[in-house]
Structure formats: C-alpha cells, structure tokens
Amino acid sequence: MRGNVWVFAEEPLEESLKLVAEARTLADSMKVEVDVLAFDLKEEPEVFGRYGANKVFTCRLEEGENIFRNPIYAETVSRLAKTRKPALILFPSTPNGEDVAARVAAKLDSGFISNCLEIFFENGVLKARKPVYEDKAHAVMAWTGCETAIATMRTSLLELKESRTGRPKMVRVEPAKVDVGVRFAGRIKADPKLVDVSEADVVIGVGRGVSPESMKLVEDLAEALKASIGGTRAALDKGLIPYERQIGISGKKIAPKLYVACGISGSPYHTLGIKNARFTIAINLDKSAPIVKTADLTLIGDVQTCIPAILKKLGGRRYG
Ligand SMILES: Cc1cc2nc3c(=O)[nH]c(=O)nc-3n(C[C@H](O)[C@H](O)[C@H](O)COP(=O)(O)OP(=O)(O)OC[C@H]3O[C@@H](n4cnc5c(N)ncnc54)[C@H](O)[C@@H]3O)c2cc1C
Structure with missing residues (x-):
C-alpha cells in the first residue's frame, strides 16, 4: 500500500x-x-x-x-x-x-x-x-x-x-531527545531593502523615468513600505539597480503582495516578471503607457511629486 x-x-x-x-x-x-x-x-x-x-x-x-x-x-x-x-x-x-x-x-x-x-x-x-x-x-x-x-x-x-x-x-507526538550542540545567541533584523526581490512582500520597481537624483525618494518610500527595490532593464542600464535586481523575462520573477512601478512603461519583457504580483500601483507621466492598463491603480504624474505625496500620506515627517 x-x-x-x-x-x-x-x-x-x-x-x-x-x-x-x-x-x-x-x-x-x-x-x-x-x-x-x-x-x-x-x-x-x-x-x-x-x-x-x-x-x-x-x-x-x-x-x-x-x-x-x-x-x-x-x-x-x-x-x-x-x-x-x-x-x-x-x-x-x-x-x-x-x-x-x-x-x-x-x-x-x-x-x-x-x-x-x-x-x-x-x-x-x-x-x-x-x-x-x-x-x-x-x-x-x-x-x-x-x-x-x-x-x-x-x-x-x-x-x-x-x-x-x-x-x-x-x-x-513526543519530541525526540537530541543533543543539539548549538543555541541561538541573538537575532538581527534583516534590512527589507536587501531582501531578494523574488522573496519580498513589497517591491518598488524603478524604470527609465526615475533619475539618479530621484533614487533617494525611492529609497525613502522603500523604507516607509518595508520594501525591496528592483527595476527594469533600462534601470539596470542607467546604473540604478544591480543585475540581480532586474525584474522580467531575463531577470527575476516576483510575486509580492504589492508592486509599485515608478517610471516604468510596462514592456511585456518586464510585465512577464510581475504577473504574479497581487496588487500593482503604477506612477507614470504618460496615461497611455501600457502599464496603466495592467496596473490595479495608477497615479498619473511625475515620480518626483507623486512619491513625496505618498510619503506625506504615510506620515513621513520630512514630507509633511
Ligand atoms: C530579449 C530581451 C529581454 C529583455 N528583458 C527584460 C527584462 O527582463 N526586464 C525588463 O524590464 N526589460 C527587459 N527588456 C527590455 C524591455 O523591452 C524594455 O526596454 C524595458 O523594460 C523598458 O524599461 P522602462 O519601462 O524602464 O523604460 P521605458 O520603456 O523607456 O519607460 C519609461 C517610462 O517612464 C515614464 N516616465 C518618464 N519620466 C517620468 C517621470 N519623471 N515620472 C513618471 N514617469 C516617467 C515614461 O512615460 C515611460 O512610460 C528586454 C528586452 C529584450 C529585447
């Protein structure tokens, strides 16, 4: 049997x-x-x-x-x-x-x-x-x-x-008696920004629409949302993210509870990697960008104004 x-x-x-x-x-x-x-x-x-x-x-x-x-x-x-x-x-x-x-x-x-x-x-x-x-x-x-x-x-x-x-x-069931030989000496909290994008609950994606100067805003948002930062091939080419944080067909496939796509057009090469995200928010200047059709919520605007507005709502003192 x-x-x-x-x-x-x-x-x-x-x-x-x-x-x-x-x-x-x-x-x-x-x-x-x-x-x-x-x-x-x-x-x-x-x-x-x-x-x-x-x-x-x-x-x-x-x-x-x-x-x-x-x-x-x-x-x-x-x-x-x-x-x-x-x-x-x-x-x-x-x-x-x-x-x-x-x-x-x-x-x-x-x-x-x-x-x-x-x-x-x-x-x-x-x-x-x-x-x-x-x-x-x-x-x-x-x-x-x-x-x-x-x-x-x-x-x-x-x-x-x-x-x-x-x-x-x-x-x-009774636990087995085992001489373990080691014990926990303490715990150090992981920095969410460093968590692999394929394992994070919240991911912020950056694209060509994010300038190197705006990355500070993205990092503040990541801190507020306890998010990991990834991005598109274009963001990789701009030096905004390292290769292991590229999301898409030739990068990581992610399945977070929340994905925030900043300055990303929504090329199929990228969206294939985010199709298992439960909720997607897009921030884009262009209301005809393909990501607007697939996102659950879109903010039409500049990342440089939308991110501070979100941070203000989240209670970030510097943005109040
Ligand atoms: C074989 C192959 C494999 C590929 N693999 C991948 C992959 O794995 N992952 C991947 O991502 N790409 C991949 N690509 C590249 C892909 O085709 C796209 O070129 C890329 O995804 C585009 O990135 P993007 O959305 O950041 O840039 P863009 O397409 O240039 O879009 C930028 C967007 O930002 C918006 N924007 C500009 N300024 C602002 C602002 N200030 N505020 C708000 N919005 C703004 C614009 O309106 C635009 O919609 C691959 C391509 C090929 C050919």
Missing part, C-alpha cells in the same frame, strides 16, 4: 496552508491521505482540515527553550516516517524548510529534490518540476528507489484553496 503525503508546516501559516492545499490535489491523484506535521505552531492545528489535511501530528517543545530546534524536528520527523512510511514529505522552500528537509533526507537515506514548482504522480511514479540555470529552464525529475521522497516547494506561486470541511484527526 502506498504511503500518505506529509506536509511540514511552519509560520507564517498562510504559506503552509497553500502547501497543504497543493498536497491535497497530489494525494487525491495518488488515492492517499494528507498528514500535516504541525510542530510548535501558535495557531490551532484544526485549521489544516479546511485545506485538505486528514491528520495532524502536533509536537510541542518546552516554552522558552532557547535552542536551535531544526535537529530536533528532523529527528522527530525521521522517527515518525520510519514507522509510518509516507510516500512524500513536503517542506516549504524556506531557510528552515530546506534545513529540516535536508536533515530528514540524510537520516532516511532518501532522494531529495529542492525548490520544486510542481509535484505530480505519473504512471505510478512521483515526479517534480524545478527551475534550473537561474530559472531559465525547468527540469523534470523522478524519485526512484526510495520509500519516502523528500521535497521542498516554493509557495509564492501556489493558490490558497479550501477543499474540505471535516475536522482532521489529531495525533500528539
């Missing part, structure tokens, strides 16, 4: 719920169930039921234990997997997800495919599609000869879809 599809959940929960919904579709095609590993989550684990979970394994480490938890999670998941034999354990493609997944794969001596865009079941074989060559091509890979497949998956492109109404079965 084939094993179930497991999902390792982490906070923020919305991303893990998308993963559970994706696992549900896969499990249906395999005619198996979806089990969620809900370790140390603040939310009530029942919520996973709505997105397709049949069972939730909960596990809670002592409050205030100032330790690096991933080795404990990995050992706990591996022990559970050795007895329950899931067909696949799916982790979010996040720093923690990748870390725990790699440890579990090593402990189970399993095949591990990271950063998957899609996982599917074809002719009795589990396969995954993943980007290669910096997203310029996709490879399809298949797991062979391992009882439990291990994968990490990008959640930014997945849909959050509810599928069931039933309450999942709850199973409490």
